[in-house]
Amino acid sequence: MPHDVIIVGAGITGAAIARELSRYKLKVLLLEKEAEPAFGVSKSNSGIIHAGTQNPPSSLKGWLCVEGNRLLREELAADLGLNFVQCGQLIVIFDEADLPELEAIKAEGTALGVKGMALVDRAWLDANEPNLGPGVKAALLVPSAGIISPYRYVYALVENAVKNGVELKTSSKVIGVNRIEKGGFYVEAGGQVYTTKFLVNAAGLHADEISGLAGAPSFKITPRKGEEYLLDRKREHIANRIIFPLPTKTSKGILIIKTSDGNPMIGPTAHDADDKADLSTTDAGLQEVLDGARRMMPSISKSDIIAYFAGLRPVSGKDFIIRHEDAAPGLVNAAGIQSPGLTSAPAIAVMVADLLRKHGLPLEPKEQFHRLRPRPAHLFQVPLEETRRLIEKNPAYGDIVCRCELVSAQEVRDAVKRGAVTLDGVKFRTRAQAGRCHGGFCTTRILKIMQEELGFPVTALTKRGPGSELIKEERK
Amino acid sequence: MKERELVIVGGGPAGMAAALAARAAGVEDVLLLERDQHLGGILNQCIHPGFGLHHFKEELTGPEYADRFVRLVKEDPAIEVSLRSFVVKLTGDRQLSFLRPGALEEVKARAVILATGCRERTREMIAIPGSRPAGVYPAGLAQKMVNMEGWIPGKEAVIVGSGDIGLIMARRMALEGVSVKAVVEIQKTSRGLVRNVVQCLEDYGIPLYFQHRISRIHGRDRVEKVDVVRVDDEFRDIPGSGFEISCDTVLVSVGLIPENELLEMAGAEMDKKTNTPASAEVNQTSLPGIFACGNAFKVYDLADSVTRDSELAGRAAAKYLGRL
Numbered sequence: 045m046p047h048d049v050i051i052v053g054a055g056i057t058g059a060a061i062a063r064e065l066s067r068y069k070l071k072v073l074l075l076e077k078e079a080e081p082a083f084g085v086s087k088s089n090s091g092i093i094h095a096g097t098q099n100p101p102s103s104l105k106g107w108l109c110v111e112g113n114r115l116l117r118e119e120l121a122a123d124l125g126l127n128f129v130q131c132g133q134l135i136v137i138f139d140e141a142d143l144p145e146l147e148a149i150k151a152e153g154t155a156l157g158v159k160g161m162a163l164v165d166r167a168w169l170d171a172n173e174p175n176l177g178p179g180v181k182a183a184l185l186v187p188s189a190g191i192i193s194p195y196r197y198v199y200a201l202v203e204n205a206v207k208n209g210v211e212l213k214t215s216s217k218v219i220g221v222n223r224i225e226k227g228g229f230y231v232e233a234g235g236q237v238y239t240t241k242f243l244v245n246a247a248g249l250h251a252d253e254i255s256g257l258a259g260a261p262s263f264k265i266t267p268r269k270g271e272e273y274l275l276d277r278k279r280e281h282i283a284n285r286i287i288f289p290l291p292t293k294t295s296k297g298i299l300i301i302k303t304s305d306g307n308p309m310i311g312p313t314a315h316d317a318d319d320k321a322d323l324s325t326t327d328a329g330l331q332e333v334l335d336g337a338r339r340m341m342p343s344i345s346k347s348d349i350i351a352y353f354a355g356l357r358p359v360s361g362k363d364f365i366i367r368h369e370d371a372a373p374g375l376v377n378a379a380g381i382q383s384p385g386l387t388s389a390p391a392i393a394v395m396v397a398d399l400l401r402k403h404g405l406p407l408e409p410k411e412q413f414h415r416l417r418p419r420p421a422h423l424f425q426v427p428l429e430e431t432r433r434l435i436e437k438n439p440a441y442g443d444i445v446c447r448c449e450l451v452s453a454q455e456v457r458d459a460v461k462r463g464a465v466t467l468d469g470v471k472f473r474t475r476a477q478a479g480r481c482h483g484g485f486c487t488t489r490i491l492k493i494m495q496e497e498l499g500f501p502v503t504a505l506t507k508r509g510p511g512s513e514l515i516k517e518e519r520k
Numbered sequence: 521m522k523e524r525e526l527v528i529v530g531g532g533p534a535g536m537a538a539a540l541a542a543r544a545a546g547v548e549d550v551l552l553l554e555r556d557q558h559l560g561g562i563l564n565q566c567i568h569p570g571f572g573l574h575h576f577k578e579e580l581t582g583p584e585y586a587d588r589f590v591r592l593v594k595e596d597p598a599i600e601v602s603l604r605s606f607v608v609k610l611t612g613d614r615q616l617s618f619l620r621p622g623a624l625e626e627v628k629a630r631a632v633i634l635a636t637g638c639r640e641r642t643r644e645m646i647a648i649p650g651s652r653p654a655g656v657y658p659a660g661l662a663q664k665m666v667n668m669e670g671w672i673p674g675k676e677a678v679i680v681g682s683g684d685i686g687l688i689m690a691r692r693m694a695l696e697g698v699s700v701k702a703v704v705e706i707q708k709t710s711r712g713l714v715r716n717v718v719q720c721l722e723d724y725g726i727p728l729y730f731q732h733r734i735s736r737i738h739g740r741d742r743v744e745k746v747d748v749v750r751v752d753d754e755f756r757d758i759p760g761s762g763f764e765i766s767c768d769t770v771l772v773s774v775g776l777i778p779e780n781e782l783l784e785m786a787g788a789e790m791d792k793k794t795n796t797p798a799s800a801e802v803n804q805t806s807l808p809g810i811f812a813c814g815n816a817f818k819v820y821d822l823a824d825s826v827t828r829d830s831e832l833a834g835r836a837a838a839k840y841l842g843r844l
Contacts, residue, residue, distance in 0.1 A: 278784075321740055324651045351644045353652060428609070428617060432624040439622035444606035447555065452619075467654075482642040484658040488669055502671055507654035511741030514654050516768070519670035519696075 046239035047071045050231050051246055052218050052254050054081035056389045057381050058246035059201035064393035066208035068407045074210055075233050077217035079509030080469045082198035085248040088355020089194035090301050094384040095186045098291045101155035105364045109384040110157045111391035120390055124200040125419025127304050133189035133286040136180045136340060145290055146184040160187040175282050177342040189286055191304045194386055195472040204417045221257040228374055242374045242400055249320045249358045251379035260369035267320050267356035270312030271329035274351040276480055277306045287340055298336025305475055310337035323354045350480045357382035368399050420458055424450045446486040448479025456490055460497040468508045525549035526837055527616055527629035529607050532561020533823050534814020534830040535635035536589040539599050541834025546843035548598055553605040553618055560586035561637060565667045568688055574824035610782040612807050631809045631837045634783055638776035638815040646774050650737035659685045659773035672696050674769030678746055679703045680734055682710040686773025691720035701765050703728045704748055743768050778816045803833040811837055
């Protein structure tokens with residue numbers, strides 16, 4: 045039986061679309077080329093839920109961002125058991141001559157529907173953000189911005205979509221798309237050929253290639269690299285909000301980012317790249333990030349850094365590309381989803397569903413849509429009394445695997461049961477190995493739990509999918 | 521909340537020596553908390569010889585050295601050992617919360633000795649640029665994989681840093697048939713013991729590059745090669761001196777950091793640079809009744825020295841408790 049919709053890409057965009065379509069009586073398949081969802085562009089996301097500022101009021105992404113922010117705050121965070129923290133953001137200036145620029149950002153934000161913004165002076169900053177350097181003169185406070193774990197957001201959406209009947213296939217790279225004359229597509233992926241009436245392209249960095257395969261080579265994706273540096277959780281309270289400088293033409297600048305897991309982050313850089321696979325960090329990137337962050341907060345030191353990574357933003361022009369391609373009837377592109385893609389995703393999903401409906405896909409609500417997803421238990425998120433209750437219910441919550449981030453054996457097992465098949469998948473779900481020792485103490489224990497749960501030999505376990513095997517040989 | 525006379529956090533060589541010394545000095549009730557499923561700490565993975573030359577006047581392996589203390593601890597009914605017990609909270613007035621399978625326990629201690637050891641500095645702390653593939657491990661983790669689990673992480677290895685763990689792992693990997701292509705050290709000399717440089721590298725023909733650094737790690741999924749460059753006395757790259765080494769594994773051995781997050785949580789004054797208690801005197805902290813010993817107090821070269829100084833911690837706690 046053909047699928048009604050195949051979605052290519054299980055990043056935040058594809059995951060949100062899958063979850064949105066799972067409300068309806070449809071046969072939906074979600075294809076992901078990597079070993080797990082969120083392993084492409086989304087895994088390197090900063091985790092900022094933007095308010096909508098710093099986008100022109102005429103832009104698509106501006107209003108999708110404001111609407112996506114609202115959907116997460118008012119519905120999804122509670123429904124999906126997500127740890128969303130509405131900490132707010134500050135856009136700081138170093139020269140009072142730049143005040144008109146803050147006023148302009150405020151006026152544009154207001155036009156988009158961003159609420160509660162206010163200009164704050166140095167006295168306010170001294171009282172509320174005491175670690176800001178003396179160079180900072182004033183700021184725009186944007187209260188509706190917040191933070192979330194980007195991968196746990198993706199996993200929650202995918203889990204809930206699957207619960208509602210969406211089929212997920214990982215390690216399934218789309219290598220061929222053929223249009224069927226009387227409508228629809230044959231999609232070749234992971235050694236299978238699937239038939240579908242509609243194709244939704246949320247393939248991130250590779251969205252241009254997928255659109256081309258489907259018969260609509262209408263845009264090009266350029267990767268724009270961003271390097272990010274994570275600080276020790278001990279510096280959690282260095283900032284109470286996300287701190288931005290004034291934006292430049294290509295980026296929102298080097299930021300000081302609170303994260304929902306506690307470790308502050310500094311970055312990202314923004315440099316156009318050629319290679320869609322180049323996730324390397326550089327000496328120059330580190331210096332740029334440190335300089336940018338220390339301009340706002342001079343007490344940040346290189347020795348605070350415990351981890352770093354680079355991500356690639358899928359850029360195509362200035363705005364998102366969300367449209368039905370008339371050259372390839374049945375193809376809906378959700379492409380060029382760079383910042384603020386994480387925030388916009390739920391709104392993009394609603395827009396894509398609407399485009400599908402307009403082009404002939406009936407959207408008939410299911411009798412029973414499971415809106416809620418139980419919140420996974422994470423010791424690092426709960427007070428000690430809650431930990432006591434968890435351990436009383438299940439002793440394995442008292443069996444600590446990761447000492448830096450306080451992760452129990454039960455959480456690792458839960459992560460595998462919820463779909464983690466790689467060491468990174470366990471890390472993203474649980475935070476085990478994400479702390480200051482970088483897995484030095486817990487890696488062997490995690491691998492043993494994975495062996496038990498998955499039934500693989502240790503030599504088959506990988507960091508992030510085939511090719512990234514961790515152990516070459518096992519001595520009996 | 522249950523009250524205990526002395527609670528020791530960490531059941532490695534430091535914690536065990538402190539427990540036994542405290543008992544010998546008259547302490548009547550010791551609770552020894554160990555996060556792992558057995559006592560001995562890192563000694564369990566140090567299967568090479570070289571331990572005990574000072575303390576026992578004979579050469580032992582790590583597990584043999586540990587076992588001498590484990591037996592004494594187990595024989596003493598006044599030392600309660602709680603395994604798989606992980607301390608999550610310590611206050612300045614010596615209240616401890618710890619998790620173990622099945623329970624969250626809270627105790628009030630009249631004295632506390634922290635013997636929590638070290639963690640390894642990681643690739644991230646020395647900021648080696650490049651990609652982040654599988655195959656980059658802290659050397660101590662690789663040691664645990666090979667010696668405790670029988671897992672051989674790779675076939676061709678480069679080792680960053682010539683500290684003792686790096687040197688010992690170079691030999692250990694070579695003995696397992698791994699081609700160890702180089703040890704790369706940014707300093708002019710090794711931080712490890714001379715005997716280890718000779719016995720672990722020279723005897724196995726493993727090249728040691730002083731004043732070199734890894735400037736980049738390559739490989740998308742698994743390590744494929746590293747770039748190496750020579751540096752001058754100010755650690756600046758010397759142009760034109762770079763070369764590549766192909767390998768599938770990089771072991772990072774660039775030093776140890778005392779694990780003192782509990783002490784910091786309790787509010788003790790810390791030396792930020794070394795992550796140790798700010799203290800003029802061995803094993804002391806700024807908090808009354810809370811002591812630190814072994815590698816948590818300072819990074820030692822020899823387990824024998826850890827034993828010697830940790831016994832002093834046991835006696836110091838006994839004195840604080842009015843037993844001496």
